[in-house]
Amino acid sequence: MNEYHYNAETSARLDKWLTQESGLTRSSVQDWIKREYILVNGEPSKQNYKLAAGDVITVEEPQKEELEVTAENLHLDVVYEDSDVIVVNKPRGMVVHPAPGHPNGTLVNGLLYHCTDLSGINGVIRPGIVHRIDKDTSGLIMAAKNDTAHESLVSQLKDKKTLRRYEAIVQGVIPHDKGTVDAPIGRDPDDRQKMTVTEKNARDAVTHFTVLDRFERHTHVACELETGRTHQIRVHMRYIEFPIVGDPKYGSRKKNTFPIEGQALHAAVLGFTHPSTGEFMEFQAPVPEDFQACLSYASSLGR
The missing domain is CATH 3.30.2350.10 (Pseudouridine synthase)
Known part of the structure; x- marks a missing residue:
């Protein structure tokens, strides 16, 4: 790990200054900032962060792991x-x-x-x-x-010009038919493997949701992404206290009794403008069998 101290009286942009000081390429510096191998005062930062006198920048070079990517017949759908x-x-x-x-x-x-x-x-x-x-x-x-x-x-x-609509089953009964969660998401300081709603070192995140069906203890919802942050829907639904069924990171601590491994979340609709023709194309994928089984199970618990 290398440590750098910024002592200038005037501010400087983090990625530019560190590129000059470290001898690393600017692309490497920017990539490592995003991947949080570069910290300012022990905290993740953005590449355009303005350094101030007294700031301590630590650089932990990621270990290079040789991965050989082989072609496999996985019978993709x-x-x-x-x-x-x-x-x-x-x-x-x-x-x-x-x-x-x-x-x-x-x-x-x-x-x-x-x-x-x-x-x-x-x-x-x-x-x-x-x-x-x-x-x-x-x-x-x-x-x-x-x-x-x-x-x-x-x-x-x-530019938020794609269409990404998901279906999810959440714990609890959402009382209103539609809603929007507008809450910034960043790395959880207490668990680096998780994301959380926070104002610190966060990026804007917006999720729109619509209730599709209600059960006695659960709700079937459609969630549309306006932004695309890591774990966005999972974090946002937990934030409004309706976590996704089966979610091992953001769900209930109670034992999952639903017939599914992992969160009941499915990317059902995808739309984008074709790069060559300029035509807007939209695709749909029905929920898989395990998701459908979860709907049946939620229904069996009552409405």
């Missing part, structure tokens, strides 16, 4: 494919891309077997990947098959 984009209905339990602990069996492994023309913007570990959904969330995810398409899809996500 391909909903749509052309020369620019591929849309897959990801099963619950599948990780999106290889990482330590998950070197194979991921969506990327399956995509590499299915097609060889994925964009290279994210390197060999995440070819074509423009967004992610959690391991134990099922449903629709898109990947880019060339760099031009990749840039277009990422831009649409950034």
